[in-house]
Amino acid sequence: MRRALLMMSILLSTGCQIDPYTHEPTWSERNWYQIGADDAMAGGMPKSAQRLTREYDDPRVDIADYKKGYARGQQRLCQDDFVYVWGLSGKEFPGACENLKETSPLRARWKEGYTGASENSLLN
Incomplete structure (x- = not known):
């Protein structure tokens, strides 16, 4: 009986562990300036905040930095x-x-x- 209780307690305690991969993801800081510059240097048209949010799966788009970077890339490309x-x-x-x-x-x-x-x- 004692052995059965020990086995049950081991099984129950391992079943209650927290899975480390189920936590909410932490957003890393994106360099929106560089993303904008890269988009321009690739020859593409500027992207909207909604499109960037979808493509990068990040609701915290810094569209002002993106536009500054895009303008810089545009200066370099359009020569x-x-x-x-x-x-x-x-x-x-x-x-x-x-x-x-x-x-x-x-x-x-x-x-x-x-x-x-x-x-x-x-x-x-």
Whole structure:
């Protein structure tokens, strides 16, 4: 009988343990500035706070930091030589460079690279 009580107490005590993996996740701080800069440098259009919340599963989006980072990435990407090389690589005109006051000359420079890349591929 004593052995049965001991076995029952062991079984009951192990059944009442707390599973360490069922706690609520802790949100790590995201670098929204860097996320915005990366999105711009990838050529994409800026994302809304709702879209960022869905994509990163994080309700604490700092949209102001994201926009600052996006603007910085846009400055780096939307340069004459950079869009030329972008076109040479066969990529479409970056959406990050749309709706800027210098979009027309940038698009022309990109097209030079894009058509140059297609002419080179025909020759090879």
